[in-house]
Every structure is written in structure tokens, then in C-alpha cells.
Amino acid sequence: MASKVMDLIYWREMGRTGVVLTGLVLGLLCLFQLSAITVISTMSLSIMCFTLPVRLLYKALELFHWGSGAHPFQSYIEPDANLTDEQTIVYVQQIVVLTASAITKIKQLFFVADLTDSIKFVVLMYLLTYVGVLCNGLTLLIIGVICMFSVPLFYKRQQEQIEKIGTAVSSPIKKITNLICYLVQRTKSPPVPAPTSTPGSKTKAKTK
Secondary structure, eight states, X not given: OHHHHHHHHTTSSHHHHHHHHHHHHHHHHHTXXXXXXXXXXXXXXXXXXXXXXXXXXXXXXXXXXXXXXXXXXXXXXXXXXXXXXXXXXXXXXXXXXXXXXHHHHHHHHHTTSSHHHHHHHHHHHHHHXXXXXXXXXXXXXXXXXXXXXXXXHHHHHTHHHHHHHHHHHHHHHHHHHHHHHHHHHHHSOOOOOOOOOOHHHHHHHHHO
């Protein structure tokens, strides 16, 4: 399953990736004017208007002995042989762990488990209010889908140039961060050393 998703994202099968990307973008664009139920039902009918006549055509060719009778969509309806029971259990466990971690993190943010993280969360939500004024969730979702199908392929083809730019940008940032950490450490007062007692002082106290 994961390999098929990666094949779609990296455009290893141009036709299938183009159909999936076009269908996702058109479906999301239709949600601006129509309800989700209307979009899903209309897209399902559109797919059936193609698959059902093709299936009937192959069936008619089989009856007249003009075809082998093979199912035209056999590769799509066969179960995934690569997905074993162990892999299914692992995927389910990963989903449960990620969901539980996300819920725990959200509760910590809302109930101020860490003051710094909660303040960052408040600032982020405040900035998102301005983003919500400019565009809605569907627009961001469409942009996310387009980026999902374009950014990985672009990074794969331009990996060397991107890594050079990342190195050039990250090096001064690291220097500035190290300088700030050094200045913060310099401003901190050194801890007061604890008084140490010598054996001679203990013997003098005992004699007194």
C-alpha cells in the first residue's frame, strides 16, 4: 500500500497519477459550489458510466467468442498481496499510537502543561485567524494536494541544488544560535560553591 502511494506521488505511473490528481483537485473544487454528498455521488456515477459499459463490452465479446473473457479491471479489484496480516497489525498499531500521542499533545496545549508550548500554540492560532480571512480550508487543502504531488518530485530532481541552498542558509543560522547560547551562558552568574570542611577543623571542634 505504501509503495503504491509513493508511486503516485513520484509520478512513476504517469497516467494513474494524472487521473488521481485531476480527480482530487476537481472534486475539491466542486465542493466550493456543491455539497460533499452531491460531489461524491456525481463522481461515483461518472466512474460507473465508464467502467460499466467497458465491462459489458468485454462480456459481449466473450459471448461471441471474440475475446478471451478476461476482466478489464482485474488489476484494480485483486487484493493487495503485499499487505500481510503482520503488516496490517503494525499499521493499525502505528495509527493508534499516533492518534493517542496527538490527543495527549492537544490536551497538554489546551490545559497549559508547558507554558512556552501553550504560548506558541496561542500565537499560531492567532495567526491562523488571519489566514482564515484570506482563504478557507478547502483552498488550503487543494494547495496541500498539489504540493504533495509536486514538491517530492521537484526535490528529487533538484536535490543537490536544494541541499546546497539549505546548507548555505543553515550555517549562518547555526552561528547566530551558538552566539546567542554563548551570550546567555555568559550572563548567567556562576553557582556559589558550597563550603567545604577540612579534617583539621573537625578535630578542633571535637577538642573544644
